[in-house]
Amino acid sequence: MIESLNSPHVGRVKALISSRGSKERSESGLFIAEGIQCVREALSSSTGPQLQTMYVTNSALEKYSEVLDQAQCEVLSISDDVARTMSDTVTPQGLIAVCEIPNNSIESLKPATKSKFIYLSEVQDPGNAGTIIRSADAFGFEAVITSPNSVDIYSPKVVRSTVGSLWHIPVYQEVPLDEILNWDCTFVALDTAAETPLSKIALDRSVVAIFGNEARGLHNLKGLSASKDRITPVRIPMPGNAESLNLSVAASIVMYQLANIPTS
Amino acid sequence: MIESLNSPHVGRVKALISSRGSKERSESGLFIAEGIQCVREALSSSTGPQLQTMYVTNSALEKYSEVLDQAQCEVLSISDDVARTMSDTVTPQGLIAVCEIPNNSIESLKPATKSKFIYLSEVQDPGNAGTIIRSADAFGFEAVITSPNSVDIYSPKVVRSTVGSLWHIPVYQEVPLDEILNWDCTFVALDTAAETPLSKIALDRSVVAIFGNEARGLHNLKGLSASKDRITPVRIPMPGNAESLNLSVAASIVMYQLANIPTS
Numbered sequence: 001m002i003e004s005l006n007s008p009h010v011g012r013v014k015a016l017i018s019s020r021g022s023k024e025r026s027e028s029g030l031f032i033a034e035g036i037q038c039v040r041e042a043l044s045s046s047t048g049p050q051l052q053t054m055y056v057t058n059s060a061l062e063k064y065s066e067v068l069d070q071a072q073c074e075v076l077s078i079s080d081d082v083a084r085t086m087s088d089t090v091t092p093q094g095l096i097a098v099c100e101i102p103n104n105s106i107e108s109l110k111p112a113t114k115s116k117f118i119y120l121s122e123v124q125d126p127g128n129a130g131t132i133i134r135s136a137d138a139f140g141f142e143a144v145i146t147s148p149n150s151v152d153i154y155s156p157k158v159v160r161s162t163v164g165s166l167w168h169i170p171v172y173q174e175v176p177l178d179e180i181l182n183w184d185c186t187f188v189a190l191d192t193a194a195e196t197p198l199s200k201i202a203l204d205r206s207v208v209a210i211f212g213n214e215a216r217g218l219h220n221l222k223g224l225s226a227s228k229d230r231i232t233p234v235r236i237p238m239p240g241n242a243e244s245l246n247l248s249v250a251a252s253i254v255m256y257q258l259a260n261i262p263t264s
Numbered sequence: 265m266i267e268s269l270n271s272p273h274v275g276r277v278k279a280l281i282s283s284r285g286s287k288e289r290s291e292s293g294l295f296i297a298e299g300i301q302c303v304r305e306a307l308s309s310s311t312g313p314q315l316q317t318m319y320v321t322n323s324a325l326e327k328y329s330e331v332l333d334q335a336q337c338e339v340l341s342i343s344d345d346v347a348r349t350m351s352d353t354v355t356p357q358g359l360i361a362v363c364e365i366p367n368n369s370i371e372s373l374k375p376a377t378k379s380k381f382i383y384l385s386e387v388q389d390p391g392n393a394g395t396i397i398r399s400a401d402a403f404g405f406e407a408v409i410t411s412p413n414s415v416d417i418y419s420p421k422v423v424r425s426t427v428g429s430l431w432h433i434p435v436y437q438e439v440p441l442d443e444i445l446n447w448d449c450t451f452v453a454l455d456t457a458a459e460t461p462l463s464k465i466a467l468d469r470s471v472v473a474i475f476g477n478e479a480r481g482l483h484n485l486k487g488l489s490a491s492k493d494r495i496t497p498v499r500i501p502m503p504g505n506a507e508s509l510n511l512s513v514a515a516s517i518v519m520y521q522l523a524n525i526p527t528s
Contacts, residue, residue: 127391131510140504161510168505199524239523240404241432246395246425249516252509256517259503260463 041164057094130161305428321358394425
């Protein structure tokens with residue numbers, strides 16, 4: 001059992017979940033997923049990040065033995081103190097998985113007939129990004145693509161907010177929008193000033209739904225010469241007073257609507 | 265200028281935002297709203313919580329002078345150190361308002377023709393509750409009602425997540441569901457196991473949309489003898505893999521759909 005807080009195992013996990021973890025994750029190609037929901041999805045899914053090592057407390061091992069018995073990766077026993085030190089949460093479940101960041105290349109992604117994609121342009125909030133990935137998974141989207149200068153999808157808060165959806169839907173990071181603007185797709189972008197309501201989108205082919213930064217919206221798309229012709233701004237009709245919705249809420253409403261428009 | 269961290273002003277604010285602040289808020293009838301968005305709504309709205317005192321740093325006073333000039337309440341100058349101590353956020357804006365909790369009594373609330381309500385049953389997560397209030401405001405709902413054992417709406421994280429919507433839409437707290445089940449309304453409850461998809465709800469009268477606890481769902485409604493006949497379970501069609509949506513996302517999709525069903 002790993003009991004020392006000075007163990008290199010502890011140091012490695014702490015480095016991967018620290019506020020500067022992005023560099024560490026990108027260099028090592030590893031990230032941390034915590035808790036039974038992620039581990040269950042990881043073990044039952046044939047896609048998504050591979051597990052490299054699992055650190056488990058004795059009580060977690062007992063509680064989740066049915067799930068953990070399926071693990072093909074290295075499983076190491078840790079003390080409760082070590083679990084607390086390795087955890088990013090207030091109430092750790094004693095289950096920490098070191099996972100491999102998938103090597104998803106946007107060149108290999110091509111829209112099939114009537115497939116649906118999310119593009120996040122400089123989205124910053126980890127909870128928003130994770131919740132959007134979870135909703136994209138629920139509504140049967142093909143992939144989530146993020147722009148340069150977006151939040152790192154493999155940071156602990158994003159991973160937690162996806163509640164295991166990272167094992168169902170692929171994520172492509174740091175993809176400039178103009179690399180996909182030549183796709184044979186309908187491009188829509190959520191914009192509170194748009195004229196077209198969401199329900200008026202006609203879906204006769206694949207669609208990419210674009211969402212901007214929480215505070216600045218789609219400002220960074222304005223410079224794209226091609227974007228004006230290719231992207232249709234759409235709005236969510238809001239009969240009430242609030243000026244805007246939470247970004248993950250707005251994106252999920254768009255996904256709900258797109259998933260439920262009968263395609264012709 | 266208030267500069268001492270031992271000032272009773274500091275003590276009062278800290279007590280109202282502490283993790284045990286619920287008791288303090290309930291006894292004093294006061295809560296804390298932070299930041300320019302809440303203050304702007306509070307000053308421009310004729311409804312919602314009244315401002316009692318505002319604590320403002322010099323830099324905030326300068327930055328937001330146009331908004332703050334409209335304040336009718338007591339405005340006290342504070343140092344940056346005091347602002348940090350009074351704040352619940354990592355990057356305080358130097359603007360802290362002591363507000364009066366409205367004395368909303370459910371007896372005075374009666375559904376008008378085709379009005380819409382949210383009922384939160386034992387919802388625990390502050391971010392979810394605040395985001396749901398914000399969406400209810402955006403979609404023109406009449407009020408948000410919470411059950412006993414729900415998160416305190418006037419806790420700092422809920423107030424922050426509403427982004428000022430507390431000044432647009434009234435909230436009624438600790439209302440047992442059976443107190444409103446005799447309303448002349450359609451009652452729907454989100455339930456992943458329901459047969460009726462959201463889009464099949466017919467709206468010929470007022471509606472109350474009920475949402476359960478994040479983990480346990482609507483378990484606590486099962487005991488209500490009247491609930492079975494009165495409440496229609498509905499589901500959000502999800503063609504993908506994720507088992508569930510984030511609660512505030514799911515509730516907002518329901519509100520979007522309810523707001524956009526043409527009433528007959």
